Amino acid sequence: MINSHYEIEERVTKRLLEQTLTAELQLKGIKLPYEYAVKDENGEIHLASENYSDSGKFNKFMARLFPNDIFNRPYFLYVYFPLSNQYIYKSISLMVVSSIALTLIIILVIAYAVYIIMKQKKLSEIKTDFINNMTHELKTPISTISLASQLLADPNIPIENKNIEHLSRLLLDESKRLSAHVEKVLHIAVFEKNSLRLRLKIINVHELIEQAINNFSIQLKNKNGKVYTHLEATTPLVEADEAHLTNIIINLLDNAIKYSDKDPVIHITTMNNEQGIVVSVKDNGMGISKENLNKIFEQFYRVPTGNVHNVKGFGLGLSYVKKMVEAHHGEIWVESTIGEGSTFSIYLPFNQKNTHN
Structure with a gap:
């Protein structure tokens, strides 16, 4: 001790x-x-x-x-x-910051999960609508072809009463219509697989436009429609895939006719800039709202028109046009006013080789 x-x-x-x-x-x-x-x-x-x-x-x-x-x-x-107070404050601050960061991460994860769920739901609804529209569009020509075939094959109807010329023309028209629907779907499928190969050659855009207008002469006549051309481009030649460029013009004309709630009046204008040609298709249709303008180039999207089948289509046309224009290293844009109509414009360069990345 x-x-x-x-x-x-x-x-x-x-x-x-x-x-x-x-x-x-x-x-x-x-x-x-x-x-x-x-x-x-x-x-x-x-x-x-x-x-x-x-x-x-x-x-x-x-x-x-x-x-x-x-x-x-x-x-x-x-x-x-x-320095105990500073230490305590620092520790608490670190905990608070960590808690806030963790909370934000959880919120972001939940928000992202909700976004994915809503997006998947939207895609599901769009695909369902696409299948319904496709079934409706394919059923009409198939039914017509079937009916015409039955009339031709019916032995009880005398040959002179079968109106073979009319039925033959009907079968040809409906076959072309059915083929066009299938082609639209196939074009998108090919593009989605990144297997698209453009067959480039020098194309006269003005001649292509005139041909496309001629193809729609019957539809325009049936709807009392008019097409006015303002082909002001001094150099209408571009390097492009003729088939796809034709489909681009046809899709824009088709939309201009389909979405007119009165007698269609369509103006097609061309002009040159330093590097290419600009083609504009202006209609006097129902117009597109600002809300829908951001969606019209989405695959399967169709602008609401009240009646589901009032305006026929799959929602592939503008999606196809945009992808093909971009495949040609061009651009597409649209201006629209509800009740007055829409103007779709595409720009295509003269030469594809000079635009490759």
Whole structure:
């Protein structure tokens, strides 16, 4: 047992006390700077660090030295951490920032999941609508062909009463119509597989436009439609795939006729710029809302017209046009006003080789 006449200075050195304190604090994971003092029962300081303060603004921790030495004068160790508040604030701030970051990540994940679900739902609805429209569009020519074939094959109808010329023309027209529907779907399928190969040659755009107008002469006559051409391009020759460029013009004309809620009046304009030709197709149709303008080039999308089958189609035409124009390194844009009509414009470069990346 230690004799009672030993003072604390004789039992513990300042260096030993600091080493022991530092080691114990680090063992507890505390690396903050600290101040300390050793006091007796009367509060008199016997050992202290250089910057120790008795100010009451610091939260001090106290422990008795040699607690089992009951016959000696009691001494008490006081320790405080001057930067404890900053440490606490920093720890809390880190936790708050981490919590906010985690919350934001969770919100973003949930939002993304909802977005994917809504997108999948939309795609499902679009594909269902496409299948319904395709079934309707294919059923009509198939039914007509079937009926005409039955009339031709019916032995009970005299040959002179069968109107073979009319039925033959009907079969040919409906076959072409059916083939055109199938071609549209096949074109998109080929493009989706990235297996499209353009057969490039020099094409006269003006001649292509005149041919396309001639192809629509019957439809225009049936709807009392008019087409006015303003072929102002001085250089109408471009390097392009003739079949696809023809389909581009035909699709734009087809839409201009289909989406007219009155007698169609269509203006087709061409002009040159420094690098190519611009073709514009303007109609006097029902127009397209700003909301739908951003969607009309999406695959399977069809502008609402009230009656599901009032305007026939698969929602592939403009999607096909956009993809083919871009395949020719061109551009397409549209301007439209509800109740006044729409203007679709395409730009095609003169030479494809100079536009390859």
